[in-house]
């Protein structure tokens with residue numbers, strides 16, 4: 619299988635991390651958004667949204683949306699529960715990540731790290747801090763009572779949230795305000811098959 623992505627993107631890195639934890643062999647195809655790769659006709663044929671990450675199976679079928687890819691690849695493993703409620707709990711955190719976390723933390727990081735915090739985006743960057751801290755507080759509350767987001771074991775919910783949380787400082791978020799999040803990050807990094815960005 620092929621994975622089209624940019625390892626510096628948290629959404630793409632989630633897939634790389636999952637493949638590493640599960641030992642899934644794949645070919646990584648680097649996509650350069652800034653150079654316009656996602657707008658090219660060949661890429662748009664594979665995914666109408668024109669976004670990475672993109673999973674391309676050996677038979678040519680393609681899947682986009684990072685969390686859908688994670689759950690597809692993790693199906694049948696210990697990282698994705700089969701119990702109906704436990705599975706919905708994983709999805710609960712993944713929907714939270716896409717609506718209440720990534721739009722703040724990933725965008726603040728993009729403005730600071732990639733654009734160099736230009737004057738015209740400073741107000742947006744500041745506004746993103748509020749939503750980002752709100753999301754981190756929700757995670758902190760959960761992680762002060764359980765080791766992982768859905769309980770005692772690592773699931774794709776953790777991988778989804780780990781993607782941008784562990785680099786949140788690059789978007790101006792001081793993670794020292796969140797000791798349980800820091801402990802969770804350290805715990806994930808202890809995994810013998812862990813790979814960084």
Ligand SMILES: N[C@@H](CCC(=O)N[C@@H](CS)C(=O)NCC(=O)O)C(=O)O
Pocket residue numbers: 627628629630651656657668669670671682683684685716
């Ligand atoms: N909800 C999507 C978001 C994907 C996304 O926004 N990808 C960005 C990189 S992090 C992208 O491909 N941007 C290129 C573009 O919009 O042209 C997911 O989780 O996969």
